[in-house]
Amino acid sequence: MExxxxxxxxxxxxxxxxxxxxxxxxxxxxxxxxYDANLNTLMLQGFRSLNSVILLALPxxxxxxxxxxxxxxxxxxxxxxxxxxxxxxxxxxxxxxGASGLFGAIAGTxxxxxxAIGTLMIDPMEKRGYPRGYSAALLGISSLIGILIPPSITxxxxxxxxxxxxxxxxxASIVPGLLLMGGLMVFNRFQVGRSFHETPAPAALPMREKMxxxxxxxxxxxxxxIIIGGIYGGVFTPTEAAAFAVLAAxxxxxxxxxxxxxxxxxxxxxxxxxxxxxxxxxxxxxFIIGRIMVSxxxxxxxxxLVMAAVEDPILVILLVxxxxxxxxxxxxxxxxxxxxxxxxxxxxxxxxxxxxxxxxIVATSVVIGANSPPMAPLLYMACRIGxxxxxQAVMPALKLILWVAMPLMLVxxxxxxxxxxxPRWLGLM
Amino acid sequence: xxxxxKLCDRGLDGLLRxxxxxxxxVITLALVALVILRYFFDLSLAGMHETSxxxxxWLYMGGAVLATRRREHLVVDFLAGSLQSPRAxxxxxxxxxxxxxxxxxxxxxxxxxxxxxxxxxxxxIPVLNVPLWWAQAPLALMVVSAALYGLRDLARAVCALKCAxxxx
Amino acid sequence: ETxxxxxxxxxxxxxxxGDAIEAWAKKIEDGTQGEVKFEIFxxxxxxxxxxxxxxxxxxxxxxxLNWPMTSYDQRISLLYTxxxxxxxxxxxxxxxxxxxxSEAMGKIYEDQGLVFMGAWPExxxxxxxxxxxxxxxxxxxxxxxxxxxVFPFTEIVQALGYQTAAIDWGELYSAIQTGIVAxxxxxxxxxDLTYFPxxxxxxxxxxxxxxTGVLTANAESLEKLSPEHQEVVRAAxxxxxxxxxxxxxxxxxxxxxKWKALGHAFIxxxxxxxxxxxxxxxxxxWPQMEPLLGEELxxxxxxxxxxx
Ligand code: NA
Ligand code: NA
Numbered sequence: 025m026e027x028x029x030x031x032x033x034x035x036x037x038x039x040x041x042x043x044x045x046x047x048x049x050x051x052x053x054x055x056x057x058x059y060d061a062n063l064n065t066l067m068l069q070g071f072r073s074l075n076s077v078i079l080l081a082l083p084x085x086x087x088x089x090x091x092x093x094x095x096x097x098x099x100x101x102x103x104x105x106x107x108x109x110x111x112x113x114x115x116x117x118x119x120x121x122g123a124s125g126l127f128g129a130i131a132g133t134x135x136x137x138x139x140a141i142g143t144l145m146i147d148p149m150e151k152r153g154y155p156r157g158y159s160a161a162l163l164g165i166s167s168l169i170g171i172l173i174p175p176s177i178t179x180x181x182x183x184x185x186x187x188x189x190x191x192x193x194x195x196a197s198i199v200p201g202l203l204l205m206g207g208l209m210v211f212n213r214f215q216v217g218r219s220f221h222e223t224p225a226p227a228a229l230p231m232r233e234k235m236x237x238x239x240x241x242x243x244x245x246x247x248x249x250i251i252i253g254g255i256y257g258g259v260f261t262p263t264e265a266a267a268f269a270v271l272a273a274x275x276x277x278x279x280x281x282x283x284x285x286x287x288x289x290x291x292x293x294x295x296x297x298x299x300x301x302x303x304x305x306x307x308x309x310x311f312i313i314g315r316i317m318v319s320x321x322x323x324x325x326x327x328x329l330v331m332a333a334v335e336d337p338i339l340v341i342l343l344v345x346x347x348x349x350x351x352x353x354x355x356x357x358x359x360x361x362x363x364x365x366x367x368x369x370x371x372x373x374x375x376x377x378x379x380x381x382x383x384x385i386v387a388t389s390v391v392i393g394a395n396s397p398p399m400a401p402l403l404y405m406a407c408r409i410g411x412x413x414x415x416q417a418v419m420p421a422l423k424l425i426l427w428v429a430m431p432l433m434l435v436x437x438x439x440x441x442x443x444x445x446x447p448r449w450l451g452l453m
Numbered sequence: 454x455x456x457x458x459k460l461c462d463r464g465l466d467g468l469l470r471x472x473x474x475x476x477x478x479v480i481t482l483a484l485v486a487l488v489i490l491r492y493f494f495d496l497s498l499a500g501m502h503e504t505s506x507x508x509x510x511w512l513y514m515g516g517a518v519l520a521t522r523r524r525e526h527l528v529v530d531f532l533a534g535s536l537q538s539p540r541a542x543x544x545x546x547x548x549x550x551x552x553x554x555x556x557x558x559x560x561x562x563x564x565x566x567x568x569x570x571x572x573x574x575x576x577x578i579p580v581l582n583v584p585l586w587w588a589q590a591p592l593a594l595m596v597v598s599a600a601l602y603g604l605r606d607l608a609r610a611v612c613a614l615k616c617a618x619x620x621x
Numbered sequence: 622e623t624x625x626x627x628x629x630x631x632x633x634x635x636x637x638x639g640d641a642i643e644a645w646a647k648k649i650e651d652g653t654q655g656e657v658k659f660e661i662f663x664x665x666x667x668x669x670x671x672x673x674x675x676x677x678x679x680x681x682x683x684x685x686l687n688w689p690m691t692s693y694d695q696r697i698s699l700l701y702t703x704x705x706x707x708x709x710x711x712x713x714x715x716x717x718x719x720x721x722x723s724e725a726m727g728k729i730y731e732d733q734g735l736v737f738m739g740a741w742p743e744x745x746x747x748x749x750x751x752x753x754x755x756x757x758x759x760x761x762x763x764x765x766x767x768x769x770x771v772f773p774f775t776e777i778v779q780a781l782g783y784q785t786a787a788i789d790w791g792e793l794y795s796a797i798q799t800g801i802v803a804x805x806x807x808x809x810x811x812x813d814l815t816y817f818p819x820x821x822x823x824x825x826x827x828x829x830x831x832x833t834g835v836l837t838a839n840a841e842s843l844e845k846l847s848p849e850h851q852e853v854v855r856a857a858x859x860x861x862x863x864x865x866x867x868x869x870x871x872x873x874x875x876x877x878x879k880w881k882a883l884g885h886a887f888i889x890x891x892x893x894x895x896x897x898x899x900x901x902x903x904x905x906x907w908p909q910m911e912p913l914l915g916e917e918l919x920x921x922x923x924x925x926x927x928x929x
Contacts, residue, residue, distance in 0.1 A: 037552070038529045039529065039531060039532060040532060040548065040549070040552070041528050041529060041530060041531075041532045041533045041545065041549055042528070042549055042552050042553065042556075043526035043527060043528050043553070044526070044527045044528065044529065045526055045527070046526070046552070046553050046556045046557075049556045049559065049560055050552070050555075050556050050559075052559070052563075053556065053559040056559075056563075062566075062679055062680070062681050063562060063563055063566035064566045064567070064569060064570035064679050065566075065567075065570065065675055065676060065679045065681055066563045066566060066567075067563040067564050067566060067567040067592065068567045068570060068571075068675055068679075069668060069672055069675065069676075070563075071510075071567065071588075071589055071592065072668060072669065072671055072672045072675065073668070073672075074509075074510065074513060075506050075509075075510065075588070076506075076789075077502050077505070077506065077789040077791075077792075078789055078791050078792065079509075080480060080484070080505055080506070080509055083477070083480065083509060083512060083513070083516075084480065084481065084484075087477055087481075132791065132792065132795070174795070175792070175794065175795040177791050180791055180794065181665065183816075184633060184664065184665065184816075185633050185663070185664070185665060186633065187633050187635060187636060187815070189818070189819070190794050190816055190817075191794075191819045191820075255795075255799060256799055257799070257800075258799040258800030258801045259488065259492050259801070260488045260492075260801065261788060261789070261792040261795070261796055261801060262792065262795070263484070263789065263792060264484050264485075264487065264488050266484075267480070267481045267482075267483075267484035267485050267488075268485060268488070270477075270481045271481060271485055290470070290474050293473060293474045293477045293478075294470050294473055294474065294519065296477070296516075297473035297477065297512055297515060297516030297519060298516050298519045298520040298523070298525055299516070299520075300512065300513060300516045301512075301513055301514065301515065301516025301517030301518070301519060301520045302516070302517060302520040302525060302526050302527060304513040304514075304516070304517060305513075305517045305520075305526070305595075306527065315667065315668060318662075318666055318667065319626070319662070319667055319676075319681070321660060362665045362666060363666050366633065366634060366663075404527055407527060408527040413530050413534075414527065414528070414529040414530065415529060415530050415531045415534065452819065487787070491765070491786050491801075495765065495784050496784075497775065497779070497784065497785040497786055497787065498787075499775065499787070501787065502770060502787050502789070503770070570679065574678055574693055574733070574734070575693075576692045576693050577692060577695070578692075579691065579692060579770060579771060579772065580770060580772070585692070
């Protein structure tokens with residue numbers, strides 16, 4: 025009942041055109057009033073949620089993106105990508121999905137991928153004819169490849185909450201992650217010419233020109249190289265890598281390309297801060313909504329309702345899966361992973377779903393949940409970073425969910441081997 | 454009066470710009486220093502996470518105020534996009550600024566509650582050993598600015614409505 | 622009928638701490654003939670450790686099995702004083718209802734609006750490492766291990782000779798995997814066994830701290846109950862505590878056996894090595910604790926610490 029009310033209120037406020045952050049705050053106000061929440065600790069909890077080292081990757085990758093833009097790194101990287109695959113049909117979209125996959129292998133959260141890739145790629149994609157709304161939706165979904173491919177904070181949270189092996193959960197979602205990547209690339213290719221038209225690719229470049237572009241790009245390629253090398257070489261963590269990305273962007277822009285000036289640097293920092301600030305405000309209130317709902321046991325009671333509903337094993341699985349999708353529309357992904365998943369686990373185990381298999385089912389449901397409005401933090405984040413109108417991103421997002429994310433979740437659910445073969449082969453379970 | 458307000462607005466803008474540039478630099482350099490000392494010198498630099506987090510709270514809220522000032526917050530634009538007449542647009546702006554102000558009043562209440570609790574049970578930031586409210590203060594900055602800019606938007610909407618009324 | 626909230630910050634449903642709060646809640650429900658009922662919240666459900674502790678302080682959570690946070694009152698670091706105890710016997714005696722530690726903690730908690738209802742000892746901590754281990758300050762120097770950002774964990778592990786690094790818990794798994802750090806310092810074996818069994822290879826039982834949770838009530842929440850019900854809450858806490866006292870050492874031994882069964886090394890320093898570690902750490906870290914704890918508590922520490 026309360027969740028229905030929350031949903032309607034949120035829809036109404038968003039629909040009226042109140043900024044997303046204030047719409048979420050309006051829901052907090054309603055929940056606080058209905059449940060008589062303690063106002064002494066309400067904002068303190070929000071404050072604590074923002075006060076997280078892992079969240080630091082968000083502002084830093086946004087800043088790195090803006091600095092790479094103003095320092096001439098982004099332009100060269102994009103020219104290089106265009107040269108490599110831009111002439112293929114859907115090449116730029118493929119590049120975005122591929123970049124998300126690569127980024128997923130280094131970062132543990134999806135928001136970092138949105139920050140890093142969105143600032144770089146959405147503008148050039150628009151130049152090639154991709155509508156901003158479409159690009160933002162594609163980014164919102166493909167950023168979640170990062171929670172399926174380890175390292176992944178979502179999987180750690182799941183493993184902790186359900187007492188499973190972190191390594192096994194990591195391994196379980198790798199194959200679904202690769203499938204998501206492939207699915208998005210295929211879907212993107214089919215959209216070209218149907219949902220939108222790519223502007224004709226520039227004529228093929230002569231070899232000499234290609235060599236010149238490659239040579240110019242080499243220093244720009246240092247940034248991803250530093251990040252990947254640093255993480256896998258055991259120098260820094262993904263969060264710390266974001267700081268090095270910022271530093272590298274400044275140094276390369278200033279001393280190698282010499283496009284960067286102090287003035288440009290300051291302007292980039294201010295723009296990045298505006299973007300970060302408006303995203304963090306949305307996160308702040310969505311954290312608080314999650315906290316109030318959980319402490320009032322709303323998701324827990326919804327879950328109990330579902331658990332009592334059916335007995336047939338296949339129906340139970342279908343019900344759990346659809347339930348995960350539906351609650352994903354109104355509850356944030358962390359609450360799903362930490363609160364709802366452990367509650368559903370016994371039910372799934374009773375119909376012979378292995379907990380590690382369930383880990384990857386939950387992760388695929390988060391792909392949907394984090395992008396399904398009205399509670400769609402990653403979609404909103406991608407819109408804000410890509411300066412895309414939310415209205416134009418909703419339909420493409422729903423399409424992507426319907427054609428890629430949902431089938432992926434079903435396949436992951438009904439073909440356990442996709443999730444279990446790898447951890448078994450690695451001897452993790 | 455209007456001139457004075459404009460001056461204040463410009464001043465705040467300048468201050469916030471400096472704030473977000475400095476805090477961005479602090480976060481970056483603190484983490485870079487942490488890694489370099491750890492990797493090359495096997496030293497553990499205490500308090501770098503705490504310092505970055507402290508700076509980050511000011512960056513988050515400083516950035517949010519700047520975005521509020523320039524009305525850069527993310528909106529769902531179905532309705533606003535479909536309105537044609539200046540009068541309808543002005544009415545919509547009026548509605549949004551009133552709703553924003555209502556929400557900001559609640560927001561203010563929660564932030565106030567946080568500080569009231571902090572006065573009853575003061576806390577410190579570990580390692581840095583400074584009062585926790587130093588890191589919470591940016592939320593107050595955000596609330597006050599959001600209220601002021603909400604009033605600004607309200608005033609603008611009322612003016613626009615008057616103009617639209619005269620023309621229509 | 623009263624409905625209270627009970628939580629733990631360390632332990633999912635089905636873990637030992639999770640079972641402990643369930644048992645505590647059950648005993649109270651039974652003891653009050655169902656007049657006091659509970660909503661139970663496990664690890665992370667209401668947020669991180671610090672957030673749930675905030676909720677307990679504010680009375681949004683009424684009862685909690687918590688790992689004490691020092692942000693409100695640094696005297697709480699008394700619990701984390703290194704080498705207070707070097708054996709279970711001394712530890713359990715100090716944490717018994719009339720033990721010196723329980724009395725000292727009870728007073729500190731009272732100042733914070735909390736009621737200390739009993740200790741819930743988890744076990745002595747140690748150092749989990751990858752590819753070897755150390756039993757002396759010199760050997761330890763080649764290992765870089767992660768420490769939690771709480772005083773005096775860094776100081777202790779450094780005094781033991783290790784290099785330390787501040788890594789967020791959420792990034793620790795991949796940090797060990799890629800070699801940013803070579804281990805996890807200052808946890809009991811349960812956590813290394815649970816989270817890093819495939820990464821760490823050695824576990825050294827340094828026993829610097831007897832890590833203990835605390836069965837805690839918010840004072841105002843407790844006072845709202847009738848005197849009879851308050852007594853039921855206290856009695857139930859005592860029972861949960863006694864059960865844990867009886868089971869804690871065995872639980873740790875069982876975890877150590879599981880660790881060995883994985884083919885990993887479990888290293889117990891010799892008496893001589895222990896003596897060296899205890900002396901070094903006490904000498905280096907205790908003086909740093911004095912300004913936080915105050916003279917009175919430090920005197921208690923010096924009088925009651927295990928003899929070596
Ligand atoms: Na990842
Ligand atoms: Na959603």
